[in-house]
Amino acid sequence: MKVILINKKKLLLFLILILFFSGSMIYFNDIGYKVLEVLASDKMLPIYSVNTEEKKVAISFDAAWGDQFTDGILDILDKYKVKTTFFLVGFWVDRYPDMVKKIYERGHEIGNHSTTHPHMSKLSREEIIKELNTTGEKIYNITGKRPNLFRPPFGDYNNTLIKTAKECGYYTIQWDVDSLDWKELGVKPVVDRVTRNIKNGSIVLFHNNAKYVLEYLPLVIEKLQKEGYKIVPISELIIKKDYYIDHTGRQRKIDKSKSNNCIK
Incomplete structure (x- = not known):
């Protein structure tokens, strides 16, 4: 042994x-x-920002958990003559249909933010279609207009999501400037974070029910306008056709005059 x-x-x-x-x-x-x-090599990306020489940016609001500040937001946007994009979750639409109508009638764009706020990359193609179509129909029934912008909850996506959203008529939208307003760090951190990171073609993420939104929003808008930025809805910022998205998520127009401009 x-x-x-x-x-x-x-x-x-x-x-x-x-x-x-x-x-x-x-x-x-x-x-x-x-x-x-x-x-x-075949990784697909949503639109994080847009390549443009114009001093244009978009600010957007995700709405999922409440509406106590939404009237105030709309008043501020009216005061500064700014139009933005609101991404709405289906159960938020169900709970606040009058507010959905008010957002639309005040001239703002409404985007789809799913029906149940799930991690979309974990869903099948059929489940993704249901999430998109259900909320799209809810928004259409209230506004008479179908949304064509989609923002995935948690910023969570994969190739299946982007392909399916496109098949359903949506541009998938992310952001390149995250205000982190949901962390409730105060007014100054949000203002500083947004204004220091903004650039031509940026898309800013806010939340309609963030604690300090009514305080930081006018300060952000004033500073951006003072610096010469025009704030527009996302649909007025993005390129609708003949574009590609680079490895950073920046949307760029295809230059057809260049023969070596190949897209993979």
Whole structure:
């Protein structure tokens, strides 16, 4: 009978390695597919911003959890003669149909933000279509206009989502300036974060029920207008056809005069 003697240090190292690789497998099992997707050459991206020489930007509001500040937002936007885009979740539309109508009648654009606010990358094509169509129909029944902009909840997307949204007539919209207003850090952090990161073609993310929205919104608008920016709805900012999206998510117009302008 053979007796194998194992050095205590080697045994300890062996056990540590086992624990490390076990943890790594669990971790990468959860995010590995996302890493591979990012590295893949056929990775599709939504529109994060738009390449333009004009000093035009868009500010947008996601609406999902309340409406106590929405009237105030509309009044501020009227005061500064600004039109924006509101992305609405289906259950928000159900709860506040009069507010949906008011947003539309005040001249603002309404986009689709799903029906149940799920992680869209985890849904099948059929489930994505249901999320889009259900809320699209709700918005149409109130406003008489079908939305053609879609913002995925949590900014969560994959190729299936973008392809399916396009088939359903939607441009998938993200943002390149996140106000982080949902963190409730105060007024100054939001104003500083937005105004320091803005550039031509930026899309800014706000939330209609953020705690300090009625305080930071006029300050942001005043500063942007003072710097010469024109604030427009997202549909007036994006390029509707003959475009591509670069690796940063910036939408660019195809220059047909250049023969080497290849799109993958």
